[in-house]
Amino acid sequence: MIDVAIVGAGPAGARAAYALARAGARVTIFDASHPREKPCGGGVTGRALSLVGDAIDAETFPRTVIRRARFAPDAIVSLEDDGLGTALIVASRAAFDAALLDRAISAGARLVRARVTDIVARRDSVAIDTAMGRSTADFVVGADGANSLVRRRLVSPFRRDQLSIATGYFAHGATSDEIAIEVTAQPAGYIWSFPRPDHLAIGICAQADAGIGAAALRARTAAWIDATGIARGARLAPYSWPIPSLAARDYVSLVAAGPHWCLAGDAAGLVDPITREGIFFAIASGGWAAEAIVGTASVQAAARAYTERVREEAGRELARAARLKAGFFQPAFGRLMVRALQQSSAIRAVMADLIAGEQSYRTLKWRLLRTLELGIAWTAWSDSSKSEG
Ligand SMILES: Cc1cc2nc3c(=O)[nH]c(=O)nc-3n(C[C@H](O)[C@H](O)[C@H](O)COP(=O)(O)OP(=O)(O)OC[C@H]3O[C@@H](n4cnc5c(N)ncnc54)[C@H](O)[C@@H]3O)c2cc1C
Numbered sequence: 001m002i003d004v005a006i007v008g009a010g011p012a013g014a015r016a017a018y019a020l021a022r023a024g025a026r027v028t029i030f031d032a033s034h035p036r037e038k039p040c041g042g043g044v045t046g047r048a049l050s051l052v053g054d055a056i057d058a059e060t061f062p063r064t065v066i067r068r069a070r071f072a073p074d075a076i077v078s079l080e081d082d083g084l085g086t087a088l089i090v091a092s093r094a095a096f097d098a099a100l101l102d103r104a105i106s107a108g109a110r111l112v113r114a115r116v117t118d119i120v121a122r123r124d125s126v127a128i129d130t131a132m133g134r135s136t137a138d139f140v141v142g143a144d145g146a147n148s149l150v151r152r153r154l155v156s157p158f159r160r161d162q163l164s165i166a167t168g169y170f171a172h173g174a175t176s177d178e179i180a181i182e183v184t185a186q187p188a189g190y191i192w193s194f195p196r197p198d199h200l201a202i203g204i205c206a207q208a209d210a211g212i213g214a215a216a217l218r219a220r221t222a223a224w225i226d227a228t229g230i231a232r233g234a235r236l237a238p239y240s241w242p243i244p245s246l247a248a249r250d251y252v253s254l255v256a257a258g259p260h261w262c263l264a265g266d267a268a269g270l271v272d273p274i275t276r277e278g279i280f281f282a283i284a285s286g287g288w289a290a291e292a293i294v295g296t297a298s299v300q301a302a303a304r305a306y307t308e309r310v311r312e313e314a315g316r317e318l319a320r321a322a323r324l325k326a327g328f329f330q331p332a333f334g335r336l337m338v339r340a341l342q343q344s345s346a347i348r349a350v351m352a353d354l355i356a357g358e359q360s361y362r363t364l365k366w367r368l369l370r371t372l373e374l375g376i377a378w379t380a381w382s383d384s385s386k387s388e389g
Pocket residue numbers: 007008009010011012013030031032033038039040041042043044114115116117143144145146148149166167194203241242243264265266267271276277278279280282
């Protein structure tokens with residue numbers, strides 16, 4: 001029976017632990033943080049929910065069902081009218097992650113409530129250090145998020161240009177059934193408000209090397225909260241957290257595994273650089289890691305199979321998103337997009353699918369090209385994106 005250590009019990013680690021334990025592996029998952037709220041929008045798309053139907057009942061789980069997306073100043077994309085129903089929910093990460101972790105434990109994974117302080121890859125095994133001492137495993141899954149220790153020890157940390165900084169406020173005591181989005185020119189990106197059952201997660205995000213710090217970004221968010229009145233009377237609790245935001249070229253050379261180890265979720269850099277959807281990729285890659293570990297004849301073969309799968313099933317699509325990012329956040333395109341959203345049901349349908357994680361970047365171009373206004377914009381957009389990656 002293979003011994004697998006998993007560092008981190010977020011969606012990637014909990015899902016890997018669940019699938020491995022069910023397949024008969026001996027699984028130890030290390031994380032001292034639970035129960036905890038993770039700085040995150042908490043937007044969970046239908047495709048992510050469909051991967052965890054055994055742990056999360058989308059109908060009864062405490063969550064906000066998103067009915068509309070409001071693009072400032074006044075374009076509304078109705079998710080229900082576009083036939084998507086509960087294609088996007090917003091959940092508290094304390095509740096969502098706890099449900100996934102409970103499922104892994106009931107499948108047989110052992111939780112060690114300790115922070116991993118060091119990882120040493122040896123010829124035949126991996127050593128894992130915590131304040132409680134050293135343990136060894138045949139294979140380690142690094143599912144320890146954007147600041148991954150496993151990544152720092154076995155590959156290299158993300159460079160500054162591979163990260164974005166997300167910062168904002170949890171607004172306790174306010175909620176809604178619509179997400180709000182405002183495209184911003186400086187920094188190039190958007191401000192969002194994601195409503196959870198008892199608070200709003202409001203934030204802004206900028207590439208870490210964009211020359212704008214977390215304090216300035218948070219001040220920008222605070223000004224937006226004041227101007228929109230979206231969180232009137234709520235108690236604001238600040239947060240700040242990195243999100244991997246890789247360039248297209250990074251996905252081509254992505255190092256996701258080696259003998260005795262692999263990286264999943266944020267630790268591997270698997271986040272959509274435009275929508276910042278990472279929960280789906282965390283859950284999916286946790287599952288791929290488990291399949292590679294139990295489905296191949298050696299730890300070397302597992303590492304190869306996992307790397308190939310990550311590049312094939314996530315890397316290509318995320319690279320496409322990275323190529324489009326620069327154009328997507330251009331102010332001129334943003335203005336055109338809002339106007340098009342007001343006027344065209346076809347564009348609203350595309351945007352609803354993008355928000356719900358149902359629209360691939362591979363076919364996005366062709367769907368937009370079929371609409372006149374955005375078809376013209378596409379040319380400018382793709383020209384401006386050519387320098388990326
Ligand atoms: C502000 C913000 C908004 C976001 N909004 C969305 C959104 O709306 N929808 C979406 O899909 N994605 C969103 N994301 C991205 C999403 O949060 C991540 O992609 C997702 O949480 C990745 O899951 P993970 O399991 O890889 O890592 P995490 O969820 O980060 O889990 C990592 C776990 O590892 C543990 N850990 C870390 N170091 C150690 C150690 N040394 N030893 C033991 N344990 C350790 C941590 O305690 C944590 O529990 C957002 C991110 C941010 C920052």
